[in-house]
Amino acid sequence: MKKFNTILLIDDDQATNEYHEIIINLAGVANNIHSVTSGQEGLDYLTSKGNYNGQEDSYPQPDLIFLDINMPAMNGFEFMIEYDKLDASQKGRHIVVMLTSSLNPDDKARAADNNNIKDFMDKPLSKAMVLELREKFLP
Amino acid sequence: MKISHKLILAFGVLILVLLVEIVLNQVISNRATQTYQTLQSEINPAVTILNKYEGINKELNLLISNRVNGDDRISSINRIKGIVEVELTYIVTELTTLHDALAEDHANRNHLATLIANTDDLIHTTIKFKDLLNIKEQENKTDLARGLYNTDFSNLTYSIDKSIKQLDINYNRAFESYNNELADNLKSVSRIILFTGAFGVILAIIITFQITFSISRSIHKLKVAALKMSKGNLDERIKVKGQNELAELGSAFNKMANALKKSFTAQEKQIEEIQSVNKELEQFVYVASHDLQEPLRTMTSYINLISELYIDQLDNNALKYMTHVEDASARMKTLIKDLLDYSKIGKEKTVTTVDLNAIINEILLDHELIIKDSNATVVFDPLPTLNGLQMELKQLFQNLINNGLKFRKEGTDPYIEITVEEQSDFWLFKVKDNGIGMDEKYFERVFVIFQRLHNRNDYQGTGIGLSICKKIVDMHKGEIWIESELNKGCTFYFTIFKKLKTI
Structure with a gap:
């Protein structure tokens, strides 16, 4: 079965990140999982800047990014604004936005406006949801 | 000036005018009465006597003339006797009374004196004449009588006649002058009455208008200000002028x-x-x-x-x-x-027209499965379309129907009935089930948030359903209450205001 090469988890709550890592591993859909606890760190990771100052010419380009909306300093939508400015070589292939509350229609509408956001879900992820995503994005 | 003072002044003036009129009226009446009395006591009797005397005088003259010319009738002789003894005597008495009643300097007093004297003379002369003619032996008595008649007698009667006529003229003149005086007085008094009356009326009218105008204008200002205030303008104030009662x-x-x-x-x-x-x-x-x-x-x-x-x-x-x-x-x-x-609930505060029948049908569709599983029947009257919050009203009915299904009696198929009654300002709804019912001591408590009546193991739920119902009913300006008996089902009553415009 196909796997995502790298999945990037962006959530300010470390416990949530750990939980999602476990779920994804249980589902067995990813080769690599990297989690960060802020939008800025996520950008640094994608652009190999800041703490990830390393090989300038190769970027991680994760297959899938799980993005929390409610984060301090830079929330999910603000992250997307910065994300849009990235080079194509730096961007990931897909993004999934996750909700903090149960399907707030305003957030959902706003997410639909952004072309890079391919799906919108409730937290927490479950094994079934992750498998569904694999079906959807790695046919 | 204070209005009460103005009014007192106005009335005072009017009363004064009235008093003046009354006084003048009295004066005039007195004058008129006086004149009348003068007429009665002075002039009328005089004129009457004089007229009578004039007649008697003429009659006597004629009788004597006839007697001299041979009239021997007894009736004539008796009449002459009568005149002398009665009439002339009476006339003298009357004239004397009139004479005595007059003041010393009165013009007529002398005339009357003369007349009285003449009358006395006439009496004597007539008696002399009578006696003369009665003497049997006298020769030429007729001639003597005639002579007497032609001289003394004629002179007397002529003089008397003249006096009478003079007096008559005098008395008539006096009468006329009295009348004129009275007429003049009347005229001048009536003129005074007219002027004072007119003055009083004009003054009264002016004061009335002035007072009425000032009162009604002030009242109008007050009314306008009060109305403006009633419409919500609380800054309206009245400009106060002067110090009278309306200013206060x-x-x-x-x-x-x-x-x-x-x-x-x-x-x-x-x-x-x-x-x-x-x-x-x-x-x-x-x-x-x-x-x-x-x-x-x-x-x-x-x-x-x-x-x-x-x-x-x-x-x-x-x-x-x-x-x-x-x-x-x-x-x-x-x-x-x-x-x-x-x-x-109610965050979306837009009131729209809601068709309750459509809502109930939606609810029944959503709960199709559970209704079938529990073999439940839900019936409802034709329900009105009204103004309200769409989602909230659906929630309201849904919670009540849910409860009817949830709290069913074991062994009995749930039967839920929804009816409606139109009242003047409200719709009254009734949701009745045949479930387990409740004791009346819980009728208020169940509407409190998170209050439950049963153990978690017996019936699920957090106890929020009915408090949501109450909140929704409150938003629609209605009331909600329960009628129930343990084991005999529950009936939920609630009202929705008919003319809801906004929340």
């Missing part, structure tokens, strides 16, 4: 307006404060329940994980404890969700 009323009005404005402003401020506190509370509840969900989710996730991944390493007690934690977390999740839902 105006000042009092202004004081009242000031007090009203102050009180209103204070109240408005209070209302604003309360509203802002309410908003804060609403937001607080929303945010709190919202933020509470996040860590709860984490707890639930990890507990599940532990149960799944480490089930081998957990003994029965540990598993039991884990189960308790799981259940508690799940309950908390539901509680928070319900709290969130409760606070969200």
